[in-house]
Amino acid sequence: MNKIRKGDTVRVVAGNDKGKEGQVLRVLREENRVIVKGVQMITRHLRPSAKHREGGIVQQEGTIHLSNVLLVCPECDRPTRVGFQRAETGEKLRRCKQCGKTFD
Ligand SMILES: [Zn+2]
Known part of the structure; x- marks a missing residue:
């Protein structure tokens, strides 16, 4: 059960x-890192290949450690640490430590 998941909005x-x-574009679970859209942009120099005939320079997102991001709560829109809470249905939900609301 991850605190941060693909598709979440996070604050660096x-x-x-x-x-x-x-x-969040990707979660690298083993490394405790995430790739966040538009964050930690790195420049890569490409060699010419079939796909990129000219080669060249591309910008792409690098990874960032989970400890460097906070989830932006979908309920209260604030960056927060995440807890867990079991719902009445037995389902384990994430819980915002700012507003106390639970969400999937
Ligand atoms: Zn909240």
């Missing part, structure tokens, strides 16, 4: 991109 709280918000 440390590093060069501190303050930025973006959507």
Whole structure:
């Protein structure tokens, strides 16, 4: 059960991109890192290939450690740490530590 999941909006709280918000594109579970849209952009130099005939430079998102982002709560829109709470149905839900509301 991950606190941060693909599709979540997160706020960066440390590093060069501190303050930025973006959507989680990928979660690298083993490494405890995420890739967030528009965050931690890195420049890659491509060699010419069949796909990129000219080669060249592309910008793409690098990974950022989970400890450097906070989930933006879908209920109260604030960056928050996430807890867990079991619903009456037995389902395990995420819980916002700011507003106390639960969500999937
Ligand atoms: Zn909240």
